[in-house]
Amino acid sequence: xxxxxxxxxxxxALTKAGLGPVAGVDEAGxxxxxxxxxxxxxxxxxxxxxxxxxxDDSKKLSPVARAQxxxxxxxxxxxxxxxxxxxxxxxxxxIQHANVSGMRRAVAQLEVxxxxxxxxxxxxxxxxxxxxxxxxxxxxxxxxxxxxxxAKVSRDxxxxxxxxxxxxxxxxxxxxxxxxAHQEAxxxxxxxxxxxxxxxxxxxxxxxxxxxx
Numbered sequence: 001x002x003x004x005x006x007x008x009x010x011x012x013a014l015t016k017a018g019l020g021p022v023a024g025v026d027e028a029g030x031x032x033x034x035x036x037x038x039x040x041x042x043x044x045x046x047x048x049x050x051x052x053x054x055x056d057d058s059k060k061l062s063p064v065a066r067a068q069x070x071x072x073x074x075x076x077x078x079x080x081x082x083x084x085x086x087x088x089x090x091x092x093x094x095i096q097h098a099n100v101s102g103m104r105r106a107v108a109q110l111e112v113x114x115x116x117x118x119x120x121x122x123x124x125x126x127x128x129x130x131x132x133x134x135x136x137x138x139x140x141x142x143x144x145x146x147x148x149x150x151a152k153v154s155r156d157x158x159x160x161x162x163x164x165x166x167x168x169x170x171x172x173x174x175x176x177x178x179x180x181a182h183q184e185a186x187x188x189x190x191x192x193x194x195x196x197x198x199x200x201x202x203x204x205x206x207x208x209x210x211x212x213x
Contacts, residue, residue, distance in 0.1 A: 010134065010141045014116045015046055019130065021078060023114035024143025025103050028058070028151040030095060033199045034169070034176035034192070035159050036084040037095065039102035040150035041110055041117075043078040044143050052076055055145045058138065058152040070153040073146045080146075081109035082154045091198040100124050120144055166192045178202075187212075 011022045021043045029037045044052070052073070058066055074080055083106045085098040093101070103124045107117055117129050120137035137144040156175060163172035169185045169192070176182075176194075178201050186195065186205035190213075195202045 010118055010132070011044070011046070011143060019116045020046070021112060021114055022116045022118060022141075022143055023079075023107060023110060023129075024118050024137070024141055024145070024147040025106055025124070026058075026120045026138055026144050026148040026151055027099055027102065028148070028155045029176065030099060032176035032196075033178045033202050034087065034171060034182070034195045035162060036086050036155065037090060037098055037102060038082065038084050038151045038155035038158070039099065039106045040080065040082045040147040040154065041103075041106035042073065042080045042143055042146040042150060043110060043112055043114055044073075044146055045076065045078055052142070052146075055142045055149075056139070058145070058148040060139075061149070063156070066149050066153050066156075069149050073150060077146065079110040079112035080150060081106045082150055083109065084155070084158065087194050087196045090196050094198075100126075103127070118144055120148070162192075162194055166194065 014020055014022050023041050023043045025041045027037055027039045029035055083102045085102045090098045104126045107127050114129050117127055117131040118137060118141050119131060119133045121133050121135045123133045134140050138148040159175045160172040168189050170181055174182050183201060183205045187208040190209040191202055191206040197203055
């Protein structure tokens with residue numbers, strides 16, 4: 001419980017200053033080479049409601065724990081949103097632009113307008129509310145931790161669906177990250193429309209596939 005109280009410091013201080021409600025924003029899939037980058041925004045109630053005691057950075061939680069927390073977060077939150085920025089947009093505009101654009105859209109889609117926005121280390125131009133980038137935000141603020149879980153679970157679910165559409169790549173296991181097995185699959189099967197062709201490792205493996213064709 002002490003860890004959870006530490007996570008509430010930012011939200012409590014901002015709310016007491018009359019700057020709430022406070023939204024947290026985070027992403028999943030930035031470092032992947034296949035699939036979207038997924039951004040979530042979440043506004044939690046001031047009081048810690050049952051089920052939210054286990055909130056933590058999504059990377060520190062097991063897949064089972066994340067899956068259990070996702071519906072609780074959605075049910076208990078004041079507002080939440082999830083946005084996917086597709087691979088073709090990442091190729092066209094770059095991952096940084098895609099990430100920032102997704103964060104703007106995620107905040108804009110919240111049904112409750114936040115008085116303040118906390119992000120995980122990234123300043124996002126174009127958000128109408130005041131914002132504070134926090135280094136290690138998903139371990140420092142519970143609203144960012146909640147957003148990180150929503151983004152991670154939503155993206156993992158989508159990658160499992162893509163594995164059914166594009167068998168042989170193992171997308172459901174490595175989630176589109178550039179593992180050795182993933183690189184070998186691209187070289188053997190070629191890149192899919194969901195691969196980020198602007199990424200050097202994808203382009204190189206796909207070139208190997210074309211050379212064999």
